[in-house]
Amino acid sequence: MTNIIENLRGQVRNTVKNALHASVLKGELAESTIDEITIETPKDNNHGEFSTNIAMQLAKQVKKAPVQTAAILIANMDFSDTYIERAESAGPGFINFYLNKSWLYDTLKIVDRERNDYGRIDIGHGKKVMVEFVSANPTGTLHMGNARGGALGDCIASVLQAAGYDVTREFYVNDAGNQIEKFGISLEARYIQLLKGEDAVQFPEDGYQGEDIIDHMKDYIERYGDQLLKEDPAERRKKLVDYALPKNLERIRKGLEAYGIKYDVWFSEQSLHDSGELDETLQYLNENGLVVEKDGAKWFKATHFGAEKDEVIVRNNGLPTYFASDIAYHRNKFQKRGFDWVIDLLGADHHGHVARMKAAVEAIGVDPSKLDIVVFQLVRLFKDGDVARMSKRTGRAISLDDLLEDVGRDAARFIFNTKASGSHLDFDLDLAIKQSNENPVYYVQYAHARICSMLRLIESEGIKIPLADEVELTRLTAPEEIELIKKIAEYPDEIRISAQALEPSRLTRYVTDVASLFHSFYNACRVKGEEENLMKARLVLVSSTQIVIKNVLDILSIGAPERM
RNA sequence: GUGCCUGUAGCUCAGCUGGAUAGAGCAACGGACUUCUAAUCCGUAGGCCGGGGGUUCGAAUCCCUUCAGGCACGCCA
Known part of the structure; x- marks a missing residue:
């Protein structure tokens, strides 16, 4: 639980602060105000372990050349009870600090004492934080984007734990709404096609084309036969979804577990409908004058909170949108479950969601700075030196399962975490597979x-x-x-x-x-x-x-x- | 058209809150295994930090502008 560098930096900062006081008291330097004394670590070894630019920042206020100010400060420094050995003025007015080597040997003692806990710190003070990530639609399989989001989200969670936060990993299951409808329609079409031939029914334009849909229906038919052909279509779709959805979820859960990710909570979107929280949320927004009706739909006035446009929360067919559930979901995170800090991970293709979500959080009375949305850029897959285009529509994307089989968990997780989340990531499949230097x-x-x-x-x-x-x-x-x-x-x-x-x-x-x-x-x-x-x-x-x-x-x- | 992300070595990327001579890995080239794991090490070479303005003691970093690529702009999620 010891942050060695932080402690040293503190010693240096105090030394400078005291020297500044002393210089003013002795009348060697004019009074000045400075927000914070910045202590930095020079990249050149010859410049010592730490340095400060305070003499340059003070130049105008004290009306002295930085080099001169630096000299005065150094003359007034007291190094007793610190690791500092000496300080020198250098360059345009930097003050460089050189430490006594004993700090290095003490470092090894700390590592020896803290062992598996070495590195852990407590800047979180047990603050409750939720990291919600992946949250992929349970209508299909996980792809490369989810793989990056998974590696990133899981590691963010772990780092926060190491920093002293009380972390909950959560997967939001989109088991309600439009995409479930589409899922049902797709399953139904495949079901009928399998039993009565390709031409018996046209596959819906915006349906899910993936092989997995067909596989589900093959299995279903094997177990339950063709009895659903006579069933009422709405009821039929419901039964098919009830069959396939848990299977998909289980596959997602297993895949992520093989990838080293274990969630604390799998949170169902449908549960927000069932518990009445969605209605409560809509009512709350309505009562606070944050909803307008236009063209038969209900809109959330996101523009009130700085967003670029308002957003539909209830469609003119009376059904709430995904965004409406998400508002209720965040209300649940903050208010029902009392998280102090919520982090959502979003692929760059959903970055439009950021502004409206921030607005929504503010609308429900939560300080929007308590919500951080990490937007990570998309993955471009390279194979044989070329871009391997992944298409969700045709279902021919490389899945997480493929990735784990070909590349392996360690290499995949490492590679996804070599790039900052904001930078586009080229994933070279051939390189990742290679077991070489x-x-x-x-x-x-x-x-x-x-x-x-x-x-x-x-x-x-x-x-x-x-x-x-x-x-x-x-x-x-x-x-x-x-x-x-x-x-x-x-x-x-x-x-x-x-x-x-x-x-x-x-x-x-x-x-x-x-x-x-x-x-x-x-x-x-x-x-x-x-x-x-x-x-x-x-x-x-x-x-x-x-x-x-x-x-x-x-x-x-x-x-x-x-x-x- | 508008908004967001990105532009740094041949390639993939670092560069923290503006700091001192812009870094790493891979690729290239030259060296090091009778000795604790050579999946390693040591060295060489490689740059108009996309371009142009500005802010200041000081800019890859901040501001403006321009060019290029990615993404998003739906009563989809």
């Missing part, structure tokens, strides 16, 4: 397996992996060792940033960096066979690296193999 997931897993192998060998020779407190960590001085420890120290802060940005893709990059620094260390330094104290110190470092890699892969739900 071109495929980044193996690079990380290999580092882990390599460490496990080293530790196994050492232990087989009767040497115990020592505790960090028992060894001379100051023996670790090689640049490869220092860089690796620094990277390990960053982990808790990396969790913090990933959680705040809702970007787990940072973690795949982070863990790749750890692996890379480890491999460099491995090639530069030997462990087994070294002088005993050095070997022990390195064993602690190697073991810490293993812990960090394992912890990150756990968050991403990617396997950490002990052998490869």
Whole structure:
């Protein structure tokens, strides 16, 4: 639960703040106001561990050149009880801070103490947050878009858990409304076609063309025969939907589970109709003057809340729209179930939903900042060097099941989390399948397996992996060792940033960096066979690296193999 | 036409709240296995940060404009 970097940053910030006070008190600097002292981490090692640009920001107020201000501040700094060794003015007026190496050795002690919990922080304070993701129509199978949304949503949820939030993963089941109608009509058409021939009935223009619909009906006929031919059509469609829908849902559930995703709640849209919550919501909006009638339909005045246009919530045939259910659904999330923060994941093709959903949340009296909608860009699939166009209409998309079979869960989850959600993702199927160095997931897993192998060998020779407190960590001085420890120290802060940005893709990059620094260390330094104290110190470092890699892969739900 | 996303090395992408000399992986080229896993490492090369303006001590980052690609603009979800 220790964020090392954050603590150090705090030390630096306080040092600067105190120096600023002291300088003003002594009359060396004019009084000034500054919102916040920003402490940044320079990318160049020669610039120390931390730096601040305060002297440049202050230049105008104190009417002094930044370099001069920096010098005054440095002269007034007190480093006692901190890890800071020295501060230097550099460049146009930066102040760079150089730390005493002991912070690195203390880092290894923290990792050793926290073990599986290393990296966990508590910025969430147990706040209740829901992450709703995938929520695919149960009328068909899962496709590449769902696969990206799934990997992203699940990892966002895990990162938030690691950051101290109380997280609920939820799948919204669209088991009501228009698309279920279409589902029924499609099933019915296939049912009749299978029994009476292709030409017996025309397949509806906007029906679901997928093979799975036909398969469902083949199975149904096998079990129950043709008795539904004589049935009233509405009743017939209902029976077919009642048969196929649970099967689809079960298949979706199993597919996602194989992908490493387990939901806490499967929430039924129909339940909002049955419980009366949908009607209540419509009534609430109506009573608050947020509904207008036009052309026989009822519209929600989304424009009142900054949206571009109003939205139909009840059609002129009297049926509520999907959007109406979604308002009731969010009312349920916030008000019935008391979530403090709700995160919805949406594919870019639904980004039009963002503005109206925000408006709707405000309309039901909830602070819209409590709703975050993460819009992720669509996936372009490459195969044999060409774009493999996926078409939902013809049902020829690559399914999640295909993906898991061809690519595997680890590679798929890793690749989907290498890109920021906002960037378009090219998924190279051939590369993903390849078990070679071109495929980044193996690079990380290999580092882990390599460490496990080293530790196994050492232990087989009767040497115990020592505790960090028992060894001379100051023996670790090689640049490869220092860089690796620094990277390990960053982990808790990396969790913090990933959680705040809702970007787990940072973690795949982070863990790749750890692996890379480890491999460099491995090639530069030997462990087994070294002088005993050095070997022990390195064993602690190697073991810490293993812990960090394992912890990150756990968050991403990617396997950490002990052998490869 | 309007709105949103994206434009950074040959390819795929990082670049946090504006900071110091723009990074990584892959591909290319040259090296390293009698020693803890070579699915590895070390090195070389590769750039008008789409273009043009502006804001300021300082811009890949912020603002305006323009070009290119993706997506969305329904009483579908």
